[in-house]
Amino acid sequence: MYIDMFRQMKKQLAQMSTWFDAAAASAQGRGFDPNVFLTMRLAPDQFALVKQVQIACDTAKFGAARVTGKEAPVQADDEQTLDALRARIAVVLDYLDGLGPQDFEGLAERTVTQPRWAGKVMSAHDYFVEHVVPNFYFHLGHVYAIFRHGGVGLGKRDYLGALSQRPA
DSSP: OHHHHHHHHHHHHHHHHHHHHHHHHHHHHHTSOGGGGGGOOSSTTSOOHHHHHHHHHHHHHHHHHHHHOOOOOOOOSOOOSHHHHHHHHHHHHHHHHTOOGGGGTTGGGOEEOOGGGTTOOEEHHHHIIIIIHHHHHHHHHHHHHHHHHTTOOOOHHHHHOOOOOOOO
């Protein structure tokens, strides 16, 4: 189950990277610098696109690291271009590609904690289900919505990406 969910996160991160192509083409067609998208946000109290991308990436990599015990790559949170964000996604995809089913064995017996939890723990399973999955999709959805709000021509198929359909 867990490896499949991380496989889906990898798919969605790769799909998010393709949205940058659509954003760049949209900006070029309308005559502005595509990096303007990095500072866009949906509401004054929400994070801008750059932070939404960083958090989506961090949720996937730190979620995997915390439930598997594997060290996550360090990233500086200093991206200032769509290309730099695309490179961040690539680092996370490479990290997730390095995980296999064996890394998730025994997950039901593991616990997870974070400094901000002030001495509290969660089972690795509950952490994954209650925090990692919804937090990842929350920030991924915001990236998509910010691009849409900015006039980028993305649709549901762009969000979902290719499906594993086959003839019946």
